[in-house]
Amino acid sequence: MKKALICLLTATVATLTHADEVQVAVAANFTGPMQVIAPLFERDTGHKAVLSYGATGKFYAQVVNGAPFEVLLAADDETPARLVREGHGVAGSAFTYAIGTLVLWSANPDLVDARGEILKKGGFRHLAIANPKTAPYGAAALQAMGKLGVAESLKPLFVQGENISQTQQFVATGAAELGFIAYSQVIKNGRIGTGSGWIVPGQLHEPIRQDAVILAKGRDKVAALALMAYLKGDKAKGVIRSFGYELPQP
Amino acid sequence: MEAPDLAAVWLTLKLATVVTVLLLLVGTPIAWWLARTRSRLKGVVGAVVALPLVLPPTVLGFYLLVTMGPNGPIGQLTQAIGLGLLPFTFPGLVIASTFYSLPFVVQPIQNAFEAIGERPLEVAATLRASPWDAFWSVAVPLARPGFLSGAILGFAHTVGEFGIVLMIGGNIPGRTRVVSVQIYDHVEALEYTQAHWLAGGMVLFSFVVLLALYTFNPARRKAA
Structure with a gap:
């Protein structure tokens, strides 16, 4: 009995240290790809991405007012830049994960x-x-x-x-x-x-550059960093492309 | 306040007024029937009327959007009789709001009718008043506090409506963009100053309405 309890405890502690959860605010247009990417991410890294979908502008207001999101996958590049400028996003973490069509x-x-x-x-x-x-x-x-x-x-x-x-x-x-x-x-x-x-041909509008950024609450969080790295990987890129997005030229 | 805000305020007042009048017309017979009937259907009708009290606006908004759309039964009916489609229109909002605020009007009036009891109507009958006459010259005057409460609550509840309007309104300035949606837009666009003006106005308005309801309601004054 005692042994079993110790086993259970160590197992719990192990999962606590290794597997982590990351709270992600996802732009509504990226719902489809993220539903494919999140299980892959969980399988490959052991981390779990908890997803909320909505309008980027609303997420901005929520983050500024203390929402518990750790990563934002925005529908534009302006919002992540603004969050970084105002100290709600981690400087240097923003990158374009997709260009919308x-x-x-x-x-x-x-x-x-x-x-x-x-x-x-x-x-x-x-x-x-x-x-x-x-x-x-x-x-x-x-x-x-x-x-x-x-x-x-x-x-x-x-x-x-x-x-x-x-x-x-x-x-x-x-x-x-x-x-x-x-x-x-x-x-x-x-x-x-x-x-x-x-x-709609891309030359009819400004490119819809969609940036991801680590938010202040996700600073130094392993799962947040892992998700950002995962989105830059080939597997995620393949999914993103299959949903009709362009990717930035390296 | 700027022009779009004023337009939203005006539209909201117009919507609430139309809906209140409509609700008094539709709600009074329903309330009368519910108050007087011994039919087994009373429970069913009462429950249907009360549904908007417990259902989230998203449920009503979703069903209204689907049924009033081109493939829904209401949508096909309105198209067949030449009214076109109701989503994204002012009449569409009126119909949605009428459903949504129905219990707020029916229930106070029904309670008032029930409080009158059989006796005054029986007396009226012995004085050879027809049922129609008794209704207008006995029941309605006696139920006046109920009508007043119902009208005020129906009006205020329509002013405060948000979820359904968001789902079937389409946010069109001057036609479906009511104050609650305009506030939501301001907050989303981080225009907190404009949001404060409208939101503060709503708080004040709602407080004054409820204050009037609780202070001047004749039934309460009599009881006091």
Whole structure:
């Protein structure tokens, strides 16, 4: 009995020292890849990544106000830089883990043509975008429509999602006929899985550089460092690419 | 306060007013029926009316979005009769809010009707008042405190609504961006000053409404 107890104790202590948990705030557009990467990370390193999904702007406010996140996978590079500047992020830890691809998508398989001409033709009542004030994919969508010269005429048709997941939900339910979302949300086997879509050319908007950063609460934490290293590894990169993201040139 | 904030305030007041009027029209017959019926369905109807009290707004928002969308039964009905689709529109918010605030109006009125009891209506009947006449000249005046509470609570609850509006509103300025959503936007964009103005206003408004309810409610005054 005593022996068993000691065994149990040593086992517990061992797991405490070796395996660690890391609290990760994940930009909503990166939900899909992170759900694949997290189990791989746990299997390969023994550390567990606990994931929360949401809008990057909201995570910023939460982190500044003491949220227990240790790593942020943001939807932009501005938020991590700002967190580092303000002392909430660890200097030198930020890096670009993915470059996002914007897509104009509809649940209706016949609505969106391969060149996005529908934006000029019209014939729809609602166009969903993520809130451009807080969501980088929303801001990129606005830039793209500006470049195409349709931003002003389409503005009355905008419906805004709180983040990119809610934006997709508006379109997926058909409540909005089409909307700008992240390619990662609808990609399946290297192409748009259901409905119809147009992959927005990168030159129509600023690159959506998505940076990861270690937050102050994750400073010197083994699992946080391990996750950052893991995201730079080939296995994670393969997953990230398979979800339609670009990777920065080394 | 800037123009978008004022627009949100105006829209919220408009929504709450329309919803309150609608709720008094819809809620009164339901409350009357619930107060007087001996039907076995009373329990079922009462439970359905009370559902929004316990359900998270996300459940109602989710079902409303799906049923009012183009593939849902309500969506197909509204399209068939030429109303178009309800999500992301002001009428859509009105319908959602009516569901959501229904118990806050029905229950006080129902309680007031029940408190009257059979006697005054029986007396009215012996004086040859028709049921319709008795309802208007006996039941409604006696139940006035219930109507007042119901109207105030319905109005205030609609002003305070957030989750459902976020899910089916689409955050459109002047049409579906109500104060609670505008505050959320300000907080998300770190515009804390603007958020404070609106949020502080909401606290003050809610306090004044409840204070009025508890101070001036005639039933309470009589009891005191």
